Amino acid sequence: MIEKPITYSWPDGKTLTLGKRTLIMGVLNVTADSFSDGGKWNTLDRALYHMEEMVRDGADIIDIGAESSRPGFVPVSAAAEMEVLSQFLPEIVKRCPVPVSVDTFKADTAEYAINEGAHIMNDIWGLQYEEEPGRMAAVAAKYDVPVIVMHNRNNTDYSDIIGEMKSFFLKSLDIADKAGIRKRNIILDPGIGFGKVFEQNVFVLQHLDELTALPHPMLLGVSRKGFIGQILDLPVTERMEGTGAACVAGILRGCNIMRIHDVKSVTRMCRMADALCGNLENSVQ
Numbered sequence: 001m002i003e004k005p006i007t008y009s010w011p012d013g014k015t016l017t018l019g020k021r022t023l024i025m026g027v028l029n030v031t032a033d034s035f036s037d038g039g040k041w042n043t044l045d046r047a048l049y050h051m052e053e054m055v056r057d058g059a060d061i062i063d064i065g066a067e068s069s070r071p072g073f074v075p076v077s078a079a080a081e082m083e084v085l086s087q088f089l090p091e092i093v094k095r096c097p098v099p100v101s102v103d104t105f106k107a108d109t110a111e112y113a114i115n116e117g118a119h120i121m122n123d124i125w126g127l128q129y130e131e132e133p134g135r136m137a138a139v140a141a142k143y144d145v146p147v148i149v150m151h152n153r154n155n156t157d158y159s160d161i162i163g164e165m166k167s168f169f170l171k172s173l174d175i176a177d178k179a180g181i182r183k184r185n186i187i188l189d190p191g192i193g194f195g196k197v198f199e200q201n202v203f204v205l206q207h208l209d210e211l212t213a214l215p216h217p218m219l220l221g222v223s224r225k226g227f228i229g230q231i232l233d234l235p236v237t238e239r240m241e242g243t244g245a246a247c248v249a250g251i252l253r254g255c256n257i258m259r260i261h262d263v264k265s266v267t268r269m270c271r272m273a274d275a276l277c278g279n280l281e282n283s284v285q
Contacts (some may be wrong), residue, residue, distance in 0.1 A: 001212045001254050010119050014099050018217050021279045022270045026059030027261040030088050047088050058267035065103035078108040080261045093117035105134035114143045121147040126172045137179035151191035189219040201210050201227040212254030220250040221259035244269040
């Protein structure tokens with residue numbers, strides 16, 4: 001949780017303020033195999049159309065991913081990831097009026113993306129990818145950009161899941177500090193759907209306030225995820241309402257950014273939650 005708003009600014013003139021209202025991160029998957037919309041936006045024209053649509057619908061950030069992180073995914077090389085990104089990222093950055101984040105856990109890809117104009121690093125291994133120790137943190141420090149630090153692990157054997165998540169984040173924060181990343185550039189993410197089974201995902205969502213008590217902003221990524229399908233017995237294409245409900249629960253527990261696919265509908269739900277919670281830009285006098 002942050003005590004006062006944080007404003008980020010970049011050389012291209014784009015800015016982003018965290019802490020006045022819930023921010024919306026729109027998901028732009030340009031891969032053919034993403035779990036919920038693979039293949040829909042994997043040409044430049046379609047990707048640009050969807051980016052512009054999400055911005056019109058309320059997205060404050062566009063998050064572009066060139067490698068699927070669906071359950072059971074097989075990682076691709078950084079070279080292959082950059083090859084995909086090179087077909088989309090330069091034009092998206094040029095034409096997108098809001099900051100662009102790049103969803104990658106590989107340092108070479110992250111550095112390539114920042115040099116192409118990306119504004120934020122979104123790391124699903126929370127600066128702890130075992131194959132590249134210290135490298136993502138070094139890139140974030142070198143370019144002084146915000147980095148989303150997501151909780152993740154290779155097993156689901158927890159004895160105290162919230163305590164172990166806090167320990168993970170403390171390790172990430174130590175890595176960040178030693179690399180020279182400014183504290184204001186760290187955004188945490190509980191990693192719903194990563195390294196957790198159904199019951200653990202639900203438990204974490206029920207206890208998010210214990211994680212948002214940490215002195216950093218919190219991003220929540222629940223969009224269309226499997227726990228919603230299990231609760232509502234719905235396929236991935238019919239999980240918008242469940243996503244919205246989970247986002248509202250996250251707002252009530254102190255989260256600052258929602259990473260979502262259905263931007264128009266869920267943004268409206270978040271705006272209502274903000275207004276009723278008295279968040280600064282939407283409080284009703």
